[in-house]
Amino acid sequence: MEVYLVRHTETVCEKGICYGQSDVEIREPYDLVFQTILSQLPQEAVLYSSPLQRCVVLAKHIQENIKANSIIEDSRLMEMHFGDWELQSWNDIPQEVLNPWMEDFVNVRVPNGESFVDLNKRVLDFLENEIAKGSEKPLIIVAHAGVIRSILCKINNLPLLEAFKSKLDFGAVVKIEILNSTRILKSF
Numbered sequence: 659m660e661v662y663l664v665r666h667t668e669t670v671c672e673k674g675i676c677y678g679q680s681d682v683e684i685r686e687p688y689d690l691v692f693q694t695i696l697s698q699l700p701q702e703a704v705l706y707s708s709p710l711q712r713c714v715v716l717a718k719h720i721q722e723n724i725k726a727n728s729i730i731e732d733s734r735l736m737e738m739h740f741g742d743w744e745l746q747s748w749n750d751i752p753q754e755v756l757n758p759w760m761e762d763f764v765n766v767r768v769p770n771g772e773s774f775v776d777l778n779k780r781v782l783d784f785l786e787n788e789i790a791k792g793s794e795k796p797l798i799i800v801a802h803a804g805v806i807r808s809i810l811c812k813i814n815n816l817p818l819l820e821a822f823k824s825k826l827d828f829g830a831v832v833k834i835e836i837l838n839s840t841r842i843l844k845s846f
């Protein structure tokens with residue numbers, strides 16, 4: 659099964675702001691970058707999106723331009739919940755709470771938020787369930803950097819600690835091939 663992982667485009671947030679699950683808008687103009695994304699996608703697909711608007715706006719554009727019955731919004735595809743740090747500048751987060759997380763962001767939870775392991779659990783739950791449905795059509799998943807990286811760790815058999823070692827730009831499209839729910843896969 660072909661799966662296309664699509665990261666949303668740039669948001670209106672200034673660099674240095676932690677926006678996790680905050681529902682921030684995307685930066686205009688985005689028509690050109692949407693076209694570039696579309697040119698890398700199949701003509702027909704089952705279309706999934708994170709419910710956050712930075713993904714849904716792009717998913718709607720995809721739906722209008724390919725054959726896809728609906729946009730299936732799934733909250734398991736949301737970015738990591740950054741709890742008390744949502745919409746804070748990274749520089750304003752006190753070192754005594756930031757440092758323990760930085761040292762082990764995989765396992766340590768953000769105060770009142772998630773750890774990367776928490777995100778990974780819900781993302782893999784989504785992936786395994788949807789793959790088990792065995793769609794004949796390719797899947798398109800419009801989501802976030804953390805979500806896509808967690809899937810890439812799984813398919814490339816990498817520890818979560820290595821999730822952030824490779825680049826994943828705004829508007830990136832990563833195509834992967836999934837054989838079945840237990841034996842995954844290959845990324846292109």
Ligand SMILES: Cc1cc2ncn([C@H]3O[C@H](COP(=O)(O)O)[C@@H](O)[C@H]3O)c2cc1C
Nearest residue numbers: 675676677678737738763774801802803804
């Ligand atoms: C473990 C982890 C560490 C991060 N450090 C920054 N972000 C990033 O995640 C958020 C946005 O992702 P997107 O732009 O794709 O929606 C931002 O808040 C950014 O700080 C992280 C995300 C995760 C999962």
